[in-house]
Amino acid sequence: xxxxxKMLTKKQKAGRFLIRWEMLLMYLLIVLxxxxxxxxxxxYLKPGTLASMIQSGLNxxxxxxxxxxxxxxxxxxxxxxxxxxxxxxxxxxxxxGGIPPAIAVPAGLAACIVLGAVNGFLVAxxxxxxxxxxxxxxxxxxxxxxxxxxxxxxxxxxDFYSTVMWEEAAGIPVCMILYLLMAAVxxxxxxxxxxxxxxxxxxxxxxxxxxxxxxxxKIKMITFMIMGFMSGLASIFYIGRLGGGAQxxxxxxxxxxxxxxxxxxxxxxxxxSGGIYGPVIATFIMAVLKYSLxxxxxxxxxxKIFIGIILIVAVIVTSTExxxxxxxxxxxxxxxxxxxxx
Amino acid sequence: MKKRVLSMLMVxxxxxxxxxxxxxxxxxxxxSGKAPGSDNDKNVYAIVDxxxxxxxxxxVHGFTGFCEEVGxxxxxxxxxxxxxxAQVQAIDELITEGVAxxxxxxxxxxxxxxxxxxxxxxxxxxxxxxxxxxPDQRVTHINQTTNEDAGKYMLRLGVLAALRCEYDENDPxxxxxxxxxxxxxxxxxxxLGIISAGVDAPVQNAWLVxxxxxxxxxxxxxxxxxxxxxxxxxxxxxxxxxxxxAFLAEDKVDVIICISGAAPQACVxxxxxxxxDIKVTGCGLPSWVVDGMPxxxxxxxxxxxxxxxLWDLNYMGATAAAVLEAAxxxxxxxxxxxxxxxxxxxxxxxxxxxxxxxxxxxxxxxIGAPVVFTHENVEExxxxx
Numbered sequence: 001x002x003x004x005x006k007m008l009t010k011k012q013k014a015g016r017f018l019i020r021w022e023m024l025l026m027y028l029l030i031v032l033x034x035x036x037x038x039x040x041x042x043x044y045l046k047p048g049t050l051a052s053m054i055q056s057g058l059n060x061x062x063x064x065x066x067x068x069x070x071x072x073x074x075x076x077x078x079x080x081x082x083x084x085x086x087x088x089x090x091x092x093x094x095x096x097g098g099i100p101p102a103i104a105v106p107a108g109l110a111a112c113i114v115l116g117a118v119n120g121f122l123v124a125x126x127x128x129x130x131x132x133x134x135x136x137x138x139x140x141x142x143x144x145x146x147x148x149x150x151x152x153x154x155x156x157x158x159d160f161y162s163t164v165m166w167e168e169a170a171g172i173p174v175c176m177i178l179y180l181l182m183a184a185v186x187x188x189x190x191x192x193x194x195x196x197x198x199x200x201x202x203x204x205x206x207x208x209x210x211x212x213x214x215x216x217x218k219i220k221m222i223t224f225m226i227m228g229f230m231s232g233l234a235s236i237f238y239i240g241r242l243g244g245g246a247q248x249x250x251x252x253x254x255x256x257x258x259x260x261x262x263x264x265x266x267x268x269x270x271x272x273s274g275g276i277y278g279p280v281i282a283t284f285i286m287a288v289l290k291y292s293l294x295x296x297x298x299x300x301x302x303x304k305i306f307i308g309i310i311l312i313v314a315v316i317v318t319s320t321e322x323x324x325x326x327x328x329x330x331x332x333x334x335x336x337x338x339x340x341x342x
Numbered sequence: 343m344k345k346r347v348l349s350m351l352m353v354x355x356x357x358x359x360x361x362x363x364x365x366x367x368x369x370x371x372x373x374s375g376k377a378p379g380s381d382n383d384k385n386v387y388a389i390v391d392x393x394x395x396x397x398x399x400x401x402v403h404g405f406t407g408f409c410e411e412v413g414x415x416x417x418x419x420x421x422x423x424x425x426x427x428a429q430v431q432a433i434d435e436l437i438t439e440g441v442a443x444x445x446x447x448x449x450x451x452x453x454x455x456x457x458x459x460x461x462x463x464x465x466x467x468x469x470x471x472x473x474x475x476x477p478d479q480r481v482t483h484i485n486q487t488t489n490e491d492a493g494k495y496m497l498r499l500g501v502l503a504a505l506r507c508e509y510d511e512n513d514p515x516x517x518x519x520x521x522x523x524x525x526x527x528x529x530x531x532x533x534l535g536i537i538s539a540g541v542d543a544p545v546q547n548a549w550l551v552x553x554x555x556x557x558x559x560x561x562x563x564x565x566x567x568x569x570x571x572x573x574x575x576x577x578x579x580x581x582x583x584x585x586x587x588a589f590l591a592e593d594k595v596d597v598i599i600c601i602s603g604a605a606p607q608a609c610v611x612x613x614x615x616x617x618x619d620i621k622v623t624g625c626g627l628p629s630w631v632v633d634g635m636p637x638x639x640x641x642x643x644x645x646x647x648x649x650x651x652l653w654d655l656n657y658m659g660a661t662a663a664a665v666l667e668a669a670x671x672x673x674x675x676x677x678x679x680x681x682x683x684x685x686x687x688x689x690x691x692x693x694x695x696x697x698x699x700x701x702x703x704x705x706x707x708x709i710g711a712p713v714v715f716t717h718e719n720v721e722e723x724x725x726x727x
Contacts, residue, residue: 049438056431151541153452166456242426243459245452247542253423294435300422301394 021266021317025281029288036292043295051173055165057287058175059234059241060254060261065186066230067262068279069223072190072199074206074271075130077224079119079138080258081251082145083231087112088239088246089145092154101158109232115141116228117221124220138255146248154246161240175237182233183280190276195219203271260307261286264314384415385442387666389659390432391420392447392473395577397603397627397655400727401447401472404659411687414667417441424577426453433457436466443467443666445484445659448475451544455479467669469676471662473545477704481669482676482697484661485706486653489545493552495712496624497534499649500599501566503621504532508642509649509714524565532566535595537585537609537624539577539602546601553599571595575605582608590618600624606650610634613646622647627655628715628723636717650720651712655727657690658709665707676705 575582
């Protein structure tokens with residue numbers, strides 16, 4: 001197999017690269033932009049349209065990065081948005097009490113890491129299924145905020161929250177710059193560290209990973225804590241998008257969008273495959289798709305159906321051990337071999 | 343491989359069929375026929391309602407129907423998901439499209455600061471209806487009735503139902519009837535149950551404040567428990583149905599006052615076949631509750647909903663469109679004392695409403711007192727609302 005890889009020509013390598021899932025997503029992103037450019041050039045070329053599209057879709061982006069790691073292990077965290085609301089609550093409440101942002105924001109993030117650790121402990125050390133565990137903790141965390149906040153609204157948040165989601169630096173949305181920086185860190189973590197390699201191994205076969213000497217429980221625990229931290233960071237983006245206001249129902253249901261983007265990004269729900277580039281591109285695809293479908297006159301329900309279809313296709317392609325792209329590659333290889341023999 | 347391709351094709355075919363069916367239903371329809379942002383366009387007015395339920399679509403149909411009849415261009419940006427975040431996105435899209443004005447029925451009382459600042463910077467006029475925006479975010483607010491009237495009327499209807507007193511149209515605010523009935527009442531303290539929308543629903547919370555204020559009146563003391571049992575159904579039929587079933591199972595309340603659109607409909611389903619003495623009232627679409635109410639030839643108390651109220655949702659949507667047109671074309675600024683003329687359309691005659699001060703420091707246009715439906719008029723109103 002290794003020998004076979006070495007024998008690949010530059011052309012073959014380029015061919016393989018061009019049909020990678022991430023590249024297919026890039027094509028889709030380009031096509032979406034072209035469709036909007038052709039159908040509504042007046043709107044597409046209007047200053048600020050592209051920035052608006054990007055800003056509209058990045059309010060949950062930090063959670064996509066965290067979810068990518070979780071799903072790579074074959075798990076899922078449904079409690080991420082409830083966790084996000086806890087962070088918003090902690091930060092907002094402290095700031096209402098006159099605590100400066102330099103303390104309130106880290107305190108909110110710390111609360112999220114603790115809640116992530118609770119998830120991690122239940123999944124990794126108690127052996128509970130991640131889906132059930134995080135559904136339960138989602139109810140628990142959001143319920144706690146509901147009880148504590150009641151019908152009140154938190155309105156005191158640091159000014160930089162709104163800056164993150166509404167301002168631009170050199171014409172580029174600030175949230176996009178931050179997202180790409182965070183993604184770069186995650187790429188390094190996933191591809192250049194032992195921890196990243198361990199995630200792939202656990203996702204492929206946790207038992208084998210355990211027998212090969214990995215501390216699977218510890219790695220799971222750390223990953224859920226990272227997810228908690230990213231949910232906390234997401235509260236900055238999400239509350240910023242809403243101009244600095246939080247209620248107990250804030251972000252309700254957005255966890256499904258997070259999971260959907262991650263799946264669309266090529267992270268297999270079964271674990272063991274995927275990366276960071278795919279979910280990052282998928283975040284932009286979802287932003288452009290939702291926005292542009294509206295500009296093209298599709299109603300909100302129609303958009304949901306359309307996005308649902310795209311997700312089902314993505315899951316069919318990526319969830320099996322060898323997706324359609326692999327099958328295509330295999331068929332191409334067989335045909336080449338047959339031609340060579342003839 | 344073949345199975346996967348086949349399943350993908352099936353999903354795509356199914357989706358294509360569904361998309362073809364939903365393109366013109368509900369939100370984001372427009373009659374402008376052109377790109378709203380282009381210079382040659384007439385002004386386009388947009389509406390963003392809370393969600394695409396039948397209740398909210400009555401507002402939207404009022405808005406779009408009025409626009410069509412008087413010749414305005416419109417766009418419907420109503421969201422499918424009941425959240426502030428979805429509405430922020432919808433407003434952002436409408437700003438990009440360059441609409442002239444946006445009427446918003448807000449899903450929450452916070453979260454619109456930045457997006458409406460952006461709209462104002464783009465020269466777009468915004469107003470709110472039903473659930474209001476902050477004073478500096480709107481030209482004015484269109485209220486079906488004052489929050490005080492809505493809250494107090496619903497509470498009084500609830501107490502009337504508990505006392506088995508019929509609504510008397512000669513005593514529209516019910517105070518005289520209630521005072522007399524409460525004076526004569528010698529039974530145990532009446533316990534009221536409430537099914538509201540969400541814990542953070544601004545309109546319902548405002549009503550609850552006025553309901554509590556009404557309960558603090560002397561005539562209720564010792565007769566009605568001032569502590570209402572409030573449950574939240576998230577303005578969802580299933581969730582509200584669960585809360586209605588919980589009330590039935592607990593059997594502690596004498597009457598349930600539904601203060602969200604989905605709640606009375608949920609009660610109709612939950613109470614069907616039950617022989618409970620609990621009565622239901624509040625606010626509800628006549629077409630949704632007609633099955634739970636007696637018909638004109640039946641006894642007033644023969645079914646579990648004796649009376650219920652509502653306002654004209656169609657007219658509220660139409661008023662929102664009239665406010666936007668007046669703000670964009672005629673310089674209407676929504677200041678206290680200014681007048682708004684709504685042209686005649688459909689079955690409505692021309693009407694002039696005056697802008698009044700709102701209890702949040704802004705201004706509002708109040709359409710009028712709510713309409714109370716009883717067995718005598720519910721079937722007629724069910725054809726309209």
